[in-house]
Amino acid sequence: MYERFFDLRQRPFELTTDPHFLFWTPRHKEALANLEYGVAAGKPVTLLTGEPGTGKSTLLRAAMRAEACRHVRWVYVANPALTRDEFVALLAAEFQLSARASSSKGALLHELRRTLLERRAAGEAFALVIDEAQAMSRALLEEVRLLGNLESETDRLLPIVLTAQPEFAAVLAEPAMLPLRQRIALRCTLGPLDVAETASYIASRLRTAGGDASRVFTRDAVILIHELSKGIARTINVVCDNALITGFALGRRPVDSAAVMEVAADHHLEVPKPAEPELAMAAAAPRVEARRAESRPVSSLARLWRRNVAS
Numbered sequence: 001m002y003e004r005f006f007d008l009r010q011r012p013f014e015l016t017t018d019p020h021f022l023f024w025t026p027r028h029k030e031a032l033a034n035l036e037y038g039v040a041a042g043k044p045v046t047l048l049t050g051e052p053g054t055g056k057s058t059l060l061r062a063a064m065r066a067e068a069c070r071h072v073r074w075v076y077v078a079n080p081a082l083t084r085d086e087f088v089a090l091l092a093a094e095f096q097l098s099a100r101a102s103s104s105k106g107a108l109l110h111e112l113r114r115t116l117l118e119r120r121a122a123g124e125a126f127a128l129v130i131d132e133a134q135a136m137s138r139a140l141l142e143e144v145r146l147l148g149n150l151e152s153e154t155d156r157l158l159p160i161v162l163t164a165q166p167e168f169a170a171v172l173a174e175p176a177m178l179p180l181r182q183r184i185a186l187r188c189t190l191g192p193l194d195v196a197e198t199a200s201y202i203a204s205r206l207r208t209a210g211g212d213a214s215r216v217f218t219r220d221a222v223i224l225i226h227e228l229s230k231g232i233a234r235t236i237n238v239v240c241d242n243a244l245i246t247g248f249a250l251g252r253r254p255v256d257s258a259a260v261m262e263v264a265a266d267h268h269l270e271v272p273k274p275a276e277p278e279l280a281m282a283a284a285a286p287r288v289e290a291r292r293a294e295s296r297p298v299s300s301l302a303r304l305w306r307r308n309v310a311s
Contacts (some may be wrong), residue, residue, distance in 0.1 A: 002248035003209075006216050012209035013241040015234060019062040021208055021232070023201045028059060031188035035063040039072055039127045042156040043185035044148040047133075048163045050190035053234030056163045059190065060129060063161075072125045081135045095126075105143075113150050116157040126158055133164040138176065145180040161288060180201060192231030195223060201233065202240060216244070220257040227272035228264050241265055 003011060012021070022028070031048060038046030050056050064074050075094045082090065085103075092102035095115055101108040116126060124259035128147065130136070136144070150157040162168075172181050193201055199222045217225070221243070222295055229235035242263040247255035 005248045006244060006253065007211055008206070009210035011241065012205040012211065013237040013244070015237055017058040017061045019058060019065055021205050022055070022058055022062050022100060023197075023204045024192065025197055026054065027188075027190060027223045031059055031190060032063055032066070034186045034188040035059070036066050038161065038186045039063070040068050041126075042125075042159050044156055044183040045144075045160045045162060045180070045185040046188075047184050048161065048169075048188050048190070049166055049168060050163075051192065051232060052165060053232040054190040054192065055233050056190060057131060058133070060161070060163060061176070064129075069127075071123065072127050073119075075126060075128050077128070077130045078132075079135075080130050080132060082087070082140065084139055086145060087140055091147075109146065109150070112147075113157065114151060117152060120152070120155075120157065120301045127161060128158055129161045129163075131163050133162040134168040134171065138174075138307065140170075141171075141177065141180055145183060148180075148183050193226070193233065193236070195226045198222065198226035198229070198231055198236060201236060203232065205237075205240075210240045214254070216254050218254050218256045219261050221255050224257045224260045224264075226271075229268045239269070 003009070024086075035046060035048065037043070041062065048056055048059070063069060064072075064076075075091075077090065079238065080087075084105075088105055088108050089102040092108055093110070095112055097108065097111045101111045102135055119126065130144065144160060144162075147158055148156070148160055171177060172184075174311070202217065202222055202225065206213045206216055213222075217240075225236060225239050225243070243255050243260050246259045246262050247253060250259065252259055261271070263269075
């Protein structure tokens with residue numbers, strides 16, 4: 001619709017989990033290293049948390065395509081709001097087990113362990129990914145814990161990756177969840193982008209789509225997009241896409257803050273108080289440096305492992 005007007009090959013702000021558009025902040029790189037390490041090294045459970053729209057699903061897709069996990073067959077559960085029986089039947093179908101395994105937890109665990117051992121002997125590994133884990137019942141989380149116990153004499157047979165929203169931390173903190181909590185070997189978190197990262201994120205997506213950010217959005221428009229979206233990537237995409245439609249309709253290039261304000265009104269977004277753009281950009285710099293300085297012992301191990309794999 002607006003691609004030709006803005007000299008783009010494709011729409012840059014679609015709400016899809018396309019890894020080609022993945023934007024690499026230091027936190028994204030660290031989280032990807034944790035996911036790759038957790039699966040390739042056979043860790044029982046790796047947990048990725050973040051607010052809705054921060055890019056968890058997109059990062060998962062990138063991990064599933066990573067060279068370090070090329071030997072892994074991924075079983076992906078997108079909607080875990082299931083009963084125990086539905087979960088057992090789903091696993092039996094995904095792992096191509098017998099009809100008996102689909103109706104019996106004992107048969108499922110027995111057949112699944114045998115299948116995983118056979119596939120591992122043939123050089124193939126499996127990983128179970130459960131998206132939106134905060135939607136799981138406590139009973140289903142116990143089933144996940146049992147799956148994490150599947151092992152050979154030397155290795156875990158089924159590494160598990162859970163992605164969840166921040167409220168999942170309260171569930172894990174419950175005393176009954178201690179056995180599952182103890183099996184979480186790696187944790188990583190995605191947060192909102194700051195203003196400098198938002199500007200880089202928008203520019204990166206536009207470059208991937210064949211465009212030039214300086215010809216598409218004004219600087220003030222980018223700062224306003226950050227304030228309206230609060231740094232949430234999915235909301236940035238919504239605002240940018242609608243702003244490009246508005247700019248195209250008005251024949252306005254680059255898109256300015258007035259066009260972005262029209263989008264804010266249409267989508268009932270909270271309009272921020274006026275601020276000096278220079279102060280906003282300057283305030284972002286120390287936050288970026290502080291985030292880059294953040295480190296965790298497990299994440300350092302994951303980064304070291306990733307460098308070794310690359311070499």
